[in-house]
Amino acid sequence: MLDEKQDYWRLVKHIMREDKIMANQNMAISDRVLMIKLERMYPSLLLGERIQVQVWRLAKESGTSRSTATRFLSAMYNGGYFAYNSVLKSALMDGKTEYTRESFVQELEACRHPENIKTREVPKRKQDRKKARERIKCRVCGSENMLYKLTLVCRDCNTEQE
Numbered sequence: 502m503l504d505e506k507q508d509y510w511r512l513v514k515h516i517m518r519e520d521k522i523m524a525n526q527n528m529a530i531s532d533r534v535l536m537i538k539l540e541r542m543y544p545s546l547l548l549g550e551r552i553q554v555q556v557w558r559l560a561k562e563s564g565t566s567r568s569t570a571t572r573f574l575s576a577m578y579n580g581g582y583f584a585y586n587s588v589l590k591s592a593l594m595d596g597k598t599e600y601t602r603e604s605f606v607q608e609l610e611a612c613r614h615p616e617n618i619k620t621r622e623v624p625k626r627k628q629d630r631k632k633a634r635e636r637i638k639c640r641v642c643g644s645e646n647m648l649y650k651l652t653l654v655c656r657d658c659n660t661e662q663e
Contacts, residue, residue, distance in 0.1 A: 518615060527619040531565050535573045536615070538563040539606075551584070551607040574606060576620040582612040 519537050522528070528536070539559060543552045560570040578585035584607040591600050612618065637647055653662040 522615045522618075525616055525618060527621055529621060531563075531569055532573050532576065532620045534563050535559065535565060535570055536577075536618075543606075546606065546608055549608060551605055554604045554606050556602070556604050573620070574604065576623045577612075577618075579623045580611075580618070580620055582609055582618055583607065584609060 518540075522533050522536050525533065539554070540546055542559065542562060543554065546552055554574070556570050556574070557567055560567045563570070574583065574585050574587075577583040585604070587602055587604045589600060589602050591598050593599075638645055639647065654660070655662065
């Protein structure tokens with residue numbers, strides 16, 4: 502009976518933690534999803550253990566790209582929430598060099614309170630958002646309402662076709 506109660510309260514605590522993560526507006530939506538999926542895939546992470554993360558699997562399970570998952574881990578490291586280490590290994594297979602990357606993650610004390618995590622404030626993330634906001638503007642009037650046209654040009658005589 503005692504084990505059932507402990508399991509019940511452990512589950513309740515886990516659900517409350519996920520609710521706090523989802524309510525955190527200082528994290529991007531993809532970061533929230535990745536954080537929850539990471540903790541579900543590797544429950545020993547919550548115990549403070551150092552684990553090896555398969556970034557491609559984390560990305561696949563959370564429905565994001567590998568670069569998004571890598572940027573999330575990097576933002577958590579830069580914010581002081583994770584200890585994150587990534588190692589590139591090479592091996593010779595059938596005369597060709599093959600590369601693999603091993604990533605290790607450990608939650609730090611700052612990550613114990615998910616409502617205080619701020620991944621949007623990481624300087625690298627700010628640079629990425631600024632870059633995404635840049636738009637192509639008209640050289641004459643400055644409008645961002647641009648139309649992309651495809652034009653066929655002959656490679657031999659450089660004549661435009663309609």
